[in-house]
Amino acid sequence: xxxxxxxxxxxxxxxxxxxxxxxxxxxxxxxxxxxxxxxxxxxxxxxxxxxxxxxxxxxxxxxxxxxxxxxxxxxxxxxxxxxxxxxxxxxxxxxxxxxxxxxxxxxxxxxxxxxxxxxxxxxxxxxxxxxxxxxxxxxxxxxxxxxxxxxxxxxxxxxxxxx
Numbered sequence: 001x002x003x004x005x006x007x008x009x010x011x012x013x014x015x016x017x018x019x020x021x022x023x024x025x026x027x028x029x030x031x032x033x034x035x036x037x038x039x040x041x042x043x044x045x046x047x048x049x050x051x052x053x054x055x056x057x058x059x060x061x062x063x064x065x066x067x068x069x070x071x072x073x074x075x076x077x078x079x080x081x082x083x084x085x086x087x088x089x090x091x092x093x094x095x096x097x098x099x100x101x102x103x104x105x106x107x108x109x110x111x112x113x114x115x116x117x118x119x120x121x122x123x124x125x126x127x128x129x130x131x132x133x134x135x136x137x138x139x140x141x142x143x144x145x146x147x148x149x150x151x152x153x154x155x156x157x158x159x160x161x162x163x
Contacts, residue, residue, distance in 0.1 A: 011087060021139055033049070044129070046126070049124060054121075077112065103147030104143070104147035107139075123141070125138060
């Protein structure tokens with residue numbers, strides 16, 4: 001009988017941590033910030049500003065009339081499910097694959113919670129400089145971006161020993 005190799009599913013604990021931190025920070029934002037009223041954190045660079053996004057990254061499709069909520073719900077569930085499937089086939093020690101997958105899963109499910117509960121995503125991090133504002137975001141968004149960068153970078157960087 002052949003023993004199964006340990007897979008990377010334990011990395012889902014990182015996804016759970018991302019979800020918990022994301023929901024906690026959004027709870028704090030909803031409890032302590034007023035909608036569209038900036039609170040300076042680093043003057044001239046960073047505000048806490050509560051805003052709601054019915055679209056995706058950079059408010060993509062935010063004004064589409066409501067159907068986008070279900071499109072992004074299906075995408076979050078589908079992509080997260082696919083990444084969990086791949087984690088189950090990834091060796092446990094392959095952190096270069098598992099880490100970015102876990103970040104994307106956690107971020108996608110954190111924002112999915114918002115879409116299903118409120119019909120929009122809660123954003124509150126507002127970076128700006130000289131009147132230019134980066135689109136507001138949250139911890140889930142940061143995890144998705146970090147995971148996507150990791151997937152791209154680790155996919156391009158050769159592994160030692162041809163692994």
